[in-house]
Every structure is written in structure tokens, then in C-alpha cells.
Amino acid sequence: MPNLDFQIESVEPVRYAAAPILNLNIRIQDMAPAVPIHNVMLQCQIQIEPVKRKYTPAEQESLLDLFGEPSRWSQTLKPLLWANTSVVIPGFTGQTRISVPISCTFDFNVAATKYFHGLLGGDVPVTVLFSGTIFHDAGEDGGLQISKISWEREAKFRMPYRVWKDMMDLNYPNTAWLCLRRDVFDQLYRFKVSRGIPTWDQALENVLAGSNSGKNVTKADA
Numbered sequence: 001m002p003n004l005d006f007q008i009e010s011v012e013p014v015r016y017a018a019a020p021i022l023n024l025n026i027r028i029q030d031m032a033p034a035v036p037i038h039n040v041m042l043q044c045q046i047q048i049e050p051v052k053r054k055y056t057p058a059e060q061e062s063l064l065d066l067f068g069e070p071s072r073w074s075q076t077l078k079p080l081l082w083a084n085t086s087v088v089i090p091g092f093t094g095q096t097r098i099s100v101p102i103s104c105t106f107d108f109n110v111a112a113t114k115y116f117h118g119l120l121g122g123d124v125p126v127t128v129l130f131s132g133t134i135f136h137d138a139g140e141d142g143g144l145q146i147s148k149i150s151w152e153r154e155a156k157f158r159m160p161y162r163v164w165k166d167m168m169d170l171n172y173p174n175t176a177w178l179c180l181r182r183d184v185f186d187q188l189y190r191f192k193v194s195r196g197i198p199t200w201d202q203a204l205e206n207v208l209a210g211s212n213s214g215k216n217v218t219k220a221d222a
Contacts, residue, residue: 001147002134003032004040008126008157009097013167020104020171022163024128026155029095035136038144040089042132044100048115051077052125062118066111082112082126106168106177116164123158130154 007027014021024046030037055063060070067076083102090096107113116124130153138145180188192203 002030002035002136005029005031006130006155008155011159020167022102024100027097034093036093038091038135040134043086045084045129046082047127048080048082049125059120066114080111119161121161126159128155
């Protein structure tokens with residue numbers, strides 16, 4: 001019966017992709033006596049473990065929206081789900097290497113995006129949980145046998161923050177995405193058109209300038 005061991009060897013951005021994608025390069029070794037494996041339907045759950053690294057004061061401030069005040073981080077630094085993905089592994093005997101694509105997003109409604117954006121450097125502690133189905137030879141009896149991969153199988157690695165940043169800079173140079181409710185967008189659109197503002201950046205800058213101006217007037221009146 002196959003006994004698969006998983007090791008993360010590297011992670012790298014996929015260039016010229018239509019959307020941000022990281023390739024997780026994994027070495028798979030069968031620790032049991034060599035049994036020909038026909039293929040594997042592999043599922044991967046990728047989690048970030050924030051508690052396993054240190055944070056600078058600037059990072060703590062940037063992560064306030066995600067984890068709250070640093071005084072509460074002993075309770076709030078919980079694992080974050082990054083992605084669920086699956087891949088079909090071709091047949092092999094002994095060991096093989098595969099690349100598992102991770103689709104990424106710059107949507108700030110997603111906790112993983114907020115986390116990556118709040119970092120300034122260092123490594124990101126990541127755990128990958130594996131499950132799935134193995135189709136392999138049944139040994140001396142011949143025929144095909146099916147075995148399951150338990151969720152107990154996992155691999156840990158520390159991904160350089162620079163990998164994620166370089167990928168986002170490649171796909172969204174000097175840009176961030178913000179998802180708005182339709183009614184909020186309609187208000188912003190009317191504001192932009194009524195004032196003849198040419199770009200969305202300038203429209204938001206005008207809104208922010210007005211908000212800051214209002215705060216200053218309030219303080220002066222007080």
C-alpha cells in the first residue's frame with residue numbers, strides 16, 4: 001500500500017498568466033516498498049499560520065483591521081485559510097515532482113490578502129494539508145486498488161514575502177482593487193461626473209480631501 005510523503009521544495013509566481021498564480025513545487029515520495037502508482041487525485045488545503053512569525057510595529061499597525069490590537073493577538077492570531085486546490089498527478093513509482101497552482105487575489109475582502117498586504121518583509125509560515133485518492137497496483141494479486149490519503153498528511157514551509165509581492169507587482173503594478181456595493185459606486189460615479197473629474201483616483205482623492213477638511217473645521221469650531 002502506498003505511503004506518500006510530501007515536501008515543499010519552492011514556490012514561484014507564474015509569469016504571463018491571466019491572473020495572479022503561484023506554483024507550489026512539491027516532491028512526493030512513496031515511503032512504502034515501491035508500488036506502481038497509476039495516478040493520484042490530490043486535494044490541497046493551504047493555510048497561513050500568523051502566530052509563527054514576529055511583526056514590526058509598522059506591521060502590527062497595518063494588521064489592526066485583521067487581528068485587532070496587539071494586546072489581543074494571543075487570542076486572535078489564528079490560522080488563515082489561503083486556498084483550496086486540486087491536481088491530478090500522473091503515474092509514477094518511488095517518487096515524483098509536481099507543481100500545484102495557487103490562484104491568488106488582490107480582493108481586500110479576503111483575509112489572506114489583508115494579511116499579505118500588511119507585511120513589510122520576512123517569511124510567511126504556510127502549512128499545506130493533503131488528502132485525496134491513490135490509484136495503484138494491487139501487488140501480487142494484480143488488478144487496480146484504491147487507497148485514501150488522510151488529512152493527517154501535511155507539509156510546512158516558509159514562503160518569502162517577496163514572492164507574493166513580486167507576483168502582485170507583476171499583475172497589478174502600482175494598483176490595488178477595491179470592491180464596492182453598487183449603490184456606493186453609483187454615488188461615487190455621480191460625484192465624479194458632476195465635478196468633471198477625469199479619473200477614479202482623483203475622485204477618491206477629492207472625497208478624502210473633503211473628509212479631512214471637515215475634520216479640521218470641526219476641531220477649529222471646538
